[in-house]
Amino acid sequence: MQLITCPWCGPREETEFRYGGQADLAYPADPSALDDEQWARFLFFRDNPKGTFAERWCHDAGCRRWLRAVRDTRTYVFAETGPYGSFPRRSARPERSA
Amino acid sequence: MNSPVPPGAALPDHPDFLWRTPEPKPSYDVVIVGGGGHGLATAHYLAQNHGITNVAVLERGWLAGGNMARNTTLIRSNYLWDESAAIYEHSLKLWEGLEDDLGYPILFSQRGVLNLAHTEQDVRDSVRRVEANRLNGIDAEWLGPDEVAKICPIVNVSDDIRYPVQGATYQPRAGIAKHDYVAWGFARRADEAGIDIIQDCEVTDFVVDGDRVTTVRTSRGDIACGTVALCAAGHTSVLLDRLGVRTPLQSHPLQALVSELLEPVHPTIVMSNAVHVYVSQAHKGELVMGAGVDGYNGYGQRGAFHVIERQMAAAVELFPVFARAHLLRSWAGIVDVTPDASPIVGHTPYANVLVNAGWGTGGFKATPGIGWAFADTVAHGRPHPLVAPFALDRFVTGALVDEHGAAGVAH
Numbered sequence: 376m377q378l379i380t381c382p383w384c385g386p387r388e389e390t391e392f393r394y395g396g397q398a399d400l401a402y403p404a405d406p407s408a409l410d411d412e413q414w415a416r417f418l419f420f421r422d423n424p425k426g427t428f429a430e431r432w433c434h435d436a437g438c439r440r441w442l443r444a445v446r447d448t449r450t451y452v453f454a455e456t457g458p459y460g461s462f463p464r465r466s467a468r469p470e471r472s473a
Numbered sequence: 474m475n476s477p478v479p480p481g482a483a484l485p486d487h488p489d490f491l492w493r494t495p496e497p498k499p500s501y502d503v504v505i506v507g508g509g510g511h512g513l514a515t516a517h518y519l520a521q522n523h524g525i526t527n528v529a530v531l532e533r534g535w536l537a538g539g540n541m542a543r544n545t546t547l548i549r550s551n552y553l554w555d556e557s558a559a560i561y562e563h564s565l566k567l568w569e570g571l572e573d574d575l576g577y578p579i580l581f582s583q584r585g586v587l588n589l590a591h592t593e594q595d596v597r598d599s600v601r602r603v604e605a606n607r608l609n610g611i612d613a614e615w616l617g618p619d620e621v622a623k624i625c626p627i628v629n630v631s632d633d634i635r636y637p638v639q640g641a642t643y644q645p646r647a648g649i650a651k652h653d654y655v656a657w658g659f660a661r662r663a664d665e666a667g668i669d670i671i672q673d674c675e676v677t678d679f680v681v682d683g684d685r686v687t688t689v690r691t692s693r694g695d696i697a698c699g700t701v702a703l704c705a706a707g708h709t710s711v712l713l714d715r716l717g718v719r720t721p722l723q724s725h726p727l728q729a730l731v732s733e734l735l736e737p738v739h740p741t742i743v744m745s746n747a748v749h750v751y752v753s754q755a756h757k758g759e760l761v762m763g764a765g766v767d768g769y770n771g772y773g774q775r776g777a778f779h780v781i782e783r784q785m786a787a788a789v790e791l792f793p794v795f796a797r798a799h800l801l802r803s804w805a806g807i808v809d810v811t812p813d814a815s816p817i818v819g820h821t822p823y824a825n826v827l828v829n830a831g832w833g834t835g836g837f838k839a840t841p842g843i844g845w846a847f848a849d850t851v852a853h854g855r856p857h858p859l860v861a862p863f864a865l866d867r868f869v870t871g872a873l874v875d876e877h878g879a880a881g882v883a884h
């Protein structure tokens with residue numbers, strides 16, 4: 376089992392945490408202005424990189440706070456963890472609409 | 474239970490080479506990316522049903538070494554919604570004739586599946602699913618705990634358990650098959666038809682002209698293509714990222730494990746969403762078990778031990794007789810899951826790139842069915858009616874096919 380470093384509680388066992396998927400997805404400023412396509416993108420479409428991934432984790436069985444982690448999805452090794460919103464966002468990738 | 478024949482004695486010998494090892498040609502009418510079950514089945518039906526044989530199957534590793542080699546081979550069609558019932562039942566009917574079609578043993582054993590219910594809500598959902606299955610012409614029954622015990626005597630149906638078994642749905646035609654033989658059978662037939670199966674050939678990028686892909690870049694050189702058919706399971710989004718196409722796919726580790734070889738004790742397949750484990754006994758005698766995915770995204774083909782520990786706790790709760798069995802081996806594959814637990818099949822924003830992905834934890838059972846329908850989709854350049862409901866644009870229209878109830882722990 377891995378240890379995940381909670382910014383508030385220190386290193387704790389992986390089983391205390393819940394995964395929250397991709398980090399840094401802002402709720403749309405004006406949701407009713409979105410068309411179906413944009414809404415679908417906010418709701419369902421997520422990055423799924425093979426490599427470095429910025430993620431949300433929640434320390435469920437500890438302080439119950441959300442943290443932000445950067446983890447490698449090939450090795451599962453955590454490069455860093457910190458309070459949510461504490462390190463810079465990546466810019467969005469170019470994409471083709473479906 | 475004494476059997477005069479040792480378990481596994483009836484299994485066929487390991488075969489000689491069943492397909493050629495060709496060098497890639499400079500161009501093909503159809504390039505299938507991914508030599509797992511789906512890619513190989515698509516190749517076979519392209520040849521058999523549509524006479525399309527200028528086809529290559531490109532596989533980055535060895536043939537069917539991905540999820541096809543790692544899955545627990547449960548085959549059933551008792552899904553809730555009409556769209557899913559249609560494709561999975563089409564597949565099950567093909568399974569029933571597949572050994573003859575392929576001319577190869579696949580050890581398809583229709584031993585039935587019990588999906589246990591442990592709560593009142595489970596019971597209501599299960600009975601509803603049985604009725605829905607029947608309306609779709611799928612064999613399904615609701616059984617009480619006593620009838621469950623008749624079919625599978627080792628299930629603990631007593632009240633003295635945290636989540637007592639309240640009953641189960643039963644699909645007698647469900648079963649298991651030997652996954653390697655299925656892959657080899659499809660590969661052999663595709664190869665005989667003249668299709669090139671090229672292993673050790675990773676697709677790394679695409680050359681694009683407008684809304685078409687003209688060439689796939691591979692670790693063995695460039696290959697020009699008419700149509701590209703993606704069958705890359707957990708790596709689909711890695712490939713679509715190269716084309717700037719986003720999907721809702723998320724790749725997760727999914728683990729499974731086997732016990733040492735045991736005498737036959739488990740005559741059917743038992744799955745439990747609530748207690749969270751499923752078990753069958755393989756032809757040779759191993760108990761084959763698994764449950765849901767590891768929670769985080771991962772491409773590592775391994776998972777965390779605490780996930781297995783929980784599954785084993787569930788297994789011992791439901792099958793006290795397993796308490797002394799030893800774990801022999803555990804492993805993981807990379808499964809591509811979607812928000813509604815249904816696949817994504819059909820068009821992409823590129824006119825000649827078709828995708829077949831998102832089968833997540835349950836695509837083995839679909840192998841012949843999707844091979845059939847995807848080949849038809851590739852041949853005609855439009856979605857076969859069986860896959861039309863699974864287009865990527867359902868996430869925009871909202872026409873989701875939510876199979877979480879029928880797919881949960883289930884495979």
Ligand SMILES: Cc1cc2nc3c(=O)[nH]c(=O)nc-3n(C[C@H](O)[C@H](O)[C@H](O)COP(=O)(O)OP(=O)(O)OC[C@H]3O[C@@H](n4cnc5c(N)ncnc54)[C@H](O)[C@@H]3O)c2cc1C
Pocket residue numbers: 506507508509510511512531532533534535536537538539540541542543544545546547548674675676677704705706707708709712727728729763804805806807808832833834835836837838839884
């Ligand atoms: C532990 C486990 C248990 C499962 N149990 C069941 C079950 O009981 N019942 C059931 O129905 N389903 C089950 N599944 C799901 C099932 O295995 C998959 O849905 C199904 O195998 C996916 O189709 P496939 O066989 O084509 O995938 P795969 O065999 O994974 O084929 C995809 C292939 O694409 C190749 N590839 C990827 N990227 C590239 C590239 N860039 N270039 C070339 N090739 C590439 C991969 O190497 C791989 O061989 C299980 C899966 C796992 C992991």
Ligand SMILES: [Zn+2]
Pocket residue numbers: 381382383384385434437438439440
């Ligand atoms: Zn904490």
